[in-house]
Amino acid sequence: MNDETPAGMPASEYGSEFGERLSYLIGLVLALVLTGAAFTLVWMKLLTGGAALAVLGLLAFIQVLVHLRCFLHIDLARSHRDDLKLILFTALILLVMVSGTIWILYDQHLRMMP
Amino acid sequence: MSVSERLHPGVNLGATDPESHEAAEEVVFGFWIFLMSDLVLFAVLFATYAAMSVQGIAGGPAPAEVFDLTAAFVETLLLLLSSFAFGFAMLAMKYRENARSVLAWLLATGVLGAAFVGMELHDYYVMITAHGAPPQASGFLSAYYLLTGTHALHVSSGLVWMVIMAVQIAVFGLNTAVKLRLMRLALFWHMLDVVWIGIFTFVYLFGVVS
Structure with a gap:
């Protein structure tokens, strides 16, 4: 990731209403997918024991990053x-x-x- | 320092309101420090819960016996959607300065948040009456009510803050002070959703799996 704009993100992400709305929508969809995956894992008993705990922890960690990035707008830019x-x-x-x-x-x- | 530069977490006003944008940097960063210290509080409660949920059953009900995953899932969706609605309230404030649409999005946020708190209280009611699991039954349950209760209390104070902001928008309009307060409330609200990720994963899902 470089210092000006994160790779793959349009420079206008924080400058236009469309771009910012898109950021929230992407965050919502990713959060729904990750939450759905975590609950499905437990409901369907896809994994048990330590493996289940590890995967759930990982899903939660990724979802925290998604929230920080898309809802709280924290990124790696230098400013x-x-x-x-x-x-x-x-x-x-x-x-x-x-x-x-x-x-x-x-x-x-x-x-x-x- | 250009006005298009991002100065703080959350929605930045940027060129849409350069004066407020400049004023926001300091107050929002200060609020960010509060949020991080609030996270430390939650971390301590999480640590207590982690120890208590394994070692503090004390012959009482175990986590898997008292948790309702469906309710936890619905609560997760409610809080997530309410966080999302607040995002759109902020964008309505930034790009259109339209008090009416900001208020409409705030109302959606508040209703979803209130539904979340209502469901949690209902969960407590079911646990206490149907499962015989009040806070005093075991260390696990004390820690559970303390952790989720602290979160619910935070959400409730967010709701009170939202009502106050709605009144301020109606009375003062969207001036700089009101905008900066809304920006801080947005951060508070989003952060509570982040804490909830920890709760639904480490309390509810972990509790049912293990």
Whole structure:
């Protein structure tokens, strides 16, 4: 992805009403597909156990990216790097806190098993 | 700094209203910092839930026994469509400055959001009365109500904020202050939908699968 406009995106994406509407519509369709896939996976029992959890986690991650890109208009262009840095830093904090908490509490849970 | 440049997250006014566009950079970035700290709050609740949903059953009902996936799916659609409607409200504000169509899209957003909150309250009601799963039954359920309740409370305050903005649009019209407030509300609303992705995946779907 280069610094001016993301590859494959028209330069007018944020400059015309049509372009911006298209961005929201693309976001909606992608979000519906990803949500549908996640629920279908569970309803149809296509996968079980760890594989199901991994695929569901991946689908959620992609959907978060779609929402950030199409609804919150976060992209990789240079003119607004601050927003991106803030998101990445928050993501790091989130990762440390959530994985650390789960790790420590699960470990303690195992040790306290009779 | 050219007016066509994007200065902040969300819809940028750009050349349609250069003055408001310049004014937006600082306030929207400040609000963005609030949103990120709000995400940290949700992360802590998610972490608590992740630990509690496995280790905190305490002989009470397990996640798979009390969750209604169909309801969760409908709630997901409601919130997604309401997020989408808010996007169109912002575009009506940016390109046409038409208070009436902004209000119409806001109304659609609000109705969908209210339906979402209503369905969640109904879920709680069914869980408590039919499944014997009130918050005090186990650590898992305490964490569940805390996490989804905090989200529902955020959505509800978004709805109150929306009503206030509708009044402001009617009274003041779409001036710079009103536009900047709507832009921040839009970010808040979209971010709540992002948090909901985490809830429907890690609470409902994970709960039923495992």
